[in-house]
Amino acid sequence: MAAHTLSGKKILLGVCGSIAAYKACDLTRHLRKLGAEVTVVLTSGGARFVSPLTFAALSAARVYGPMFDAQDAHTIPHINLGRDHDLILVAPATAQTIARFAGGLADDLLSTLVLAADCPVLVCPAMNSRMFTHPATQANLEKISAFGYQVVPPDSGPMACKEEGPGRLPELAVMVSAVEKVFTPQDLAGKRLLITAGPTEEPLDPVRYLSNRSSGKMGYALARAALRRGGQVVLVSGPCGLEPPPGLELVSVRTAREMYEAVLERFAEVDIVVKCAAVSDFRPARCAPVKLKKKGADLFLELAANEDILHTLGTRKQGQILVGFAAESQGHLAAGKEKLAAKNLDMIVINDIQGESTGFQADTNQVTILTREGAVQELPLLSKEETAMAIFDSVVALAGGGR
């Protein structure tokens, strides 16, 4: 479960008359789960698709609809709603409502409060693909982008009207990450990052392998954090079955050798490398072509050493910031310092893998960050998302210090 990335944020969710309006129900729940307070404003079209009652229950708040509602008039909602929120999110946004925004119309509550608002506006269009690609809609989208509203591009695919093309409401994860980005400093914008995650598997025969207990959670949290901060992310992942966040390039590998090749191939193109994967140090010297049979006797395995990816990167570094992880069960600081120097790293994150709430599998972690300049930062027990953000605070500080 992700951390409360939207804690204390007040989001006004505008829901318009699209067949995708039902997806705004899940969006409301998800934003609240991340800590946001959500106020829903339904257009008259929106209210034809999902009842205000549903949104009132899901948001645990008053739902706004018609502009001329005597019950609310004393609070001047058409002005105050825009003023009292940190973000206006319009999802789904119809062609009609986008045209209203582009034309500066104020003939319903949502369009009026958007005109009067001083907070960011995020628009997620959803409509038939011919409606979306029509020059009128495209011109309107350009217009609202020029006003500073952010438009989340729709997905392409089959639609309720049995046509295919661009116009589907973006996936929930895409909309949520666009919202999170609004509230996150974009201090990795323009940076290309390579992040590795998960374990590797070293085959012994077609059905057996050697691996380790890495869950991939820390590496995936790092990838999410880097994306949130505006970075361009390549995630090289061992097999861990986690859902990759939207908006990154995923390279799936199995063995340490495959990870070595995937990382080395991309190293020259990136600015920052965070090596969080738990790469097997050894592999079975031979992989049997058929399943090994039980023969009633002991079996001795010969292991061959795998290439040390971090060490290789350290020798080939040309200005990249190189961050390593050290999973230690004793003598953390000394072992981390030694690894930092031996592998020519810029930073090392030392992970205590002995505690129940730290290291592999857990959703929380407690790490110590060491930089090449000798700074030592001991972080408290945090969620892996918070740990990832703290690691990037240090990376950004290091990048800002000139390299």
Ligand SMILES: Cc1cc2nc3c(=O)[nH]c(=O)nc-3n(C[C@H](O)[C@H](O)[C@H](O)COP(=O)(O)O)c2cc1C
């Ligand atoms: C079943 C149905 C589905 C619709 N789906 C969409 C849609 O996905 N996107 C869109 O822009 N308009 C859609 N419309 C048309 C809008 O509801 C219509 O343009 C309405 O005036 C929008 O008003 P609003 O933006 O105030 O909600 C749909 C209409 C119907 C009857």
